[in-house]
Amino acid sequence: MVRWIYFKRRLNIRFLLILATFFLFLYMYFYFPSTYLENVAEEEKLRYRKKRYENYQQSEPHRSGPGEQGQSLTLKGEQAEKARLIAKKEAFNLVASDMIALDRSLRDVRDPKCKDIKYPKELPKASVVIIYFNEAFSPLIRTVHSVINRSPPEYLKEVILLDDCSTRHELGEHLKNYIEETWPDNIVRIVRTKERSGLIRARIAGAQAAKGDVLIFLDAHCESSPGWLEPLLTRIKENPKAALCPEIDNIDHNTLSYGGTGSFSVGGFWWSLHFTWRPIPAHEQKRRKSEIDLIRSPTMAGGLFAIDRAFFFEIGAYDTGMEIWGGENLELSFRIWMCGGSLEFVPCSRVGHIFRSSHPYGFPSKKDYHGINSMRLAEVWMDGYRRLFYMHRRDLLGKDYGDVSERKTLRQNLKCKSFKWYLDNVYPEKFIPDENVHAWGMVRNPASNLCLDTLGQDEKVSFHVGVFSCQNGISANQIFSLSLNDELRREEGCAQINRIGDKPIVHTCNSNNSNQKWKYFKSNGTLVHALTGACLESTKNGQQVTTKKCSTQDTQKWAFEHYLDI
Structure with a gap:
């Protein structure tokens, strides 16, 4: 009898423990529905990513092999001839690129003073958005590796690969499998458009898909250099209305050598509304106190830049009436300055770029995309100075550039300044052929x-x-x-x-x-x-x-x- 009472008590206690555990689980499930579990998962991911990042950081200075440390790879004989023939289509040396490790090492090319800067521990998180259409596999994936391997995990929210309806076979299942096997933590996401939308609209899609605080757009044939991310995020934390460009180093299109030269120029424009590089003007040199100080620039080339995600959409993202490619970089540059922001180059952030001799792919039609897009820009943002654009492009007079009423309303609602203000205050050295x-x-x-x-x-x-x-x-x-x-x-x-x-x-x-x-x-x-x-x-x-x-x-x-x- 005593044994039965003892056994019954133990049974009751066990039952109560099971019941308590069940109710505790229900409590956690309903009162911490996904937050708790998500936090646990995120912490595990971050530990995994930090370990991966630290391992690469430790190994990078000691790596050797073709193209390692950003060194050139020179081909000879049959390989060189094969590369020459393929380059007619790809506009760079794909044979050399395929022979170089996809996660190759780079030497640190920053000014030594950059390495002495102490960045805040708390920084916004970045979504790196890479748009591509029929990009070759090796430069695309090398871009991704460089971002992940040289970005502290606590600051990198994700890498988004925005595929603008590529038809290249290797960018289908092969790319998907490579990403799943190489980055099982889902740091890389592929987003695919259902039809060819062009760079401008694809970037909007990428920005909409992004979850980070900061958008960083990169071309699909870049390599992020050591220490590239923190300077961008620090400046945006200081001023969320600052759009930033890294200094762009040249990756030789033939040997794939990482030049480490940086442009240390500013962006300008021709009155035909084509982008141009210019020397840093005297007034900006005088304002800067150090060689690593930020450089204010009137415009940007548009391929590589960082911007606060909320600010990007607040000032109108891109003009969805623009098609494919061309003119969007100047339109965004003018708008940033005229609508309360600033555009700056960051000397301590360095990203390499393969400057190809031509576009390796065609456009959907022979339409003058740059010309029509530039008309939209001129009509909305340049006020009376649009006369200088049409002085160069009289052939566009009377052409249909679509409805710009929404963009004009945007400008009015944002209380943006005049184009004369922009010329007087941002680009005073710009020559105006019919004034003064x-x-x-x-x-x-x-x-x-x-x-x-x-x-x-x-x-x-x-x-x-x-x-x-x-x-x-x-x-x-x-x-x-x-x-x-x-x-x-x-x-x-x-x-x-x-x-x-x-x-x-x-x-x-x-x-x-x-x-x-x-x-x-x-x-x-x-x-x-x-x-x-x-x-x-x-x-x-x-x-x-x-x-x-x-x-x-x-x-x-x-x-x-x-x-x-x-």
Whole structure:
């Protein structure tokens, strides 16, 4: 009997314990439904990711092999010939890329002063968004490896691979399997569009899918360098309205060597609304106290940048009326500055980029995407200065650029500043060909009806000035200005000679270069080189002009289309 009572008591206690455990489980399930379990899972993931990160950090300085430490890989013989043939399609050396480890090591190319900076422990988390369409497998995956291996796990929320409807076989199941096997912790997510949407709309889709506090957009052929992430996140924590670009190092398209040079330039633009790199202007150099200080930039190239996710959507993300690619980087640059933000380059953040010689893939049609997109930009953001865009793109006048009413309403609601404010305060060194000049427009030799002309030459390099039949405003090649600084110039270049008899060459303008000074005498129509006293002389149609000793010859008489103060 005693035994039975003892056994019954033990049974009751066991039953009560089971019952208590059951109710405790129910309590945790209903009152901590997923939060508790998710927190436990997240902690486990973070420990796993930290271990992976630490292992790579320890091994990176000691790795060796083809392309390791960012070294070049030079091919010879049959391999070199194979690479040359494939490069016709891929626009870079895919054979070399495939021979280099997908998680190759890089040396630290930062300024030593960057390594002394102590960053806050609490930083926003980043979603790295990589858009691709038919990208080759090895550069795409090397981009992902570089991000994960060189980003402290506590600051990297995820890597999103946004596949814009690729048709390349290796980017299907092969890519999916590789990612699942290499990163089983789901740090990498593939998001696929159902149809080709183009870079602009694909980036919006990537941003919408992202869960991090900060969006970092990268091209699909990059390599993040050591210490690249913390400087970006620190600055955005300080100023959530700052859009940031890392300094972009060159990865050689042929040898895959990581150049470690950085551009240390700022972004600008041509009035045709194409992006250009420019030297850091004097006023910005003066503002900065150190070589590693942030660099304010009027524009960005647009392929690599970081921005607070909430701010990105607050100021209108991208213009969904723009198609495929082109113009979106300048539109976003103008909008960031005009609507209360800033655009800065971060010298202590370095990311390598393969600059390919051409697009390795085509576009859906022969439509002028850049031109139409730029029309939308000009109509919404440039106010009266859009005249300078159409001066270069008269062929677009009257073309349909779609409905921009929503974008104009966005600008109004955000109380954005004028484009004149942008030019005066952000880009004061930008030359405006029809403002604050002595004269501008076509420069005609009346006797021959020939006008000064660039003859279609590339203005990114030096070129000789020529003459061509006057086009009566149709050709932007014939727009010259006589600046208040007495320069006979184009948008970026100024005509110069060294001695009488030289043919004028357009070089990058330099206000201190006396060889670029000219005087115009409206009374007799001569354009006289200030230093040598030589007169500009016309020549035959389609040929380069020259300079000679001044005379009364008709070939030395010129008339500007518009005079402002002469």
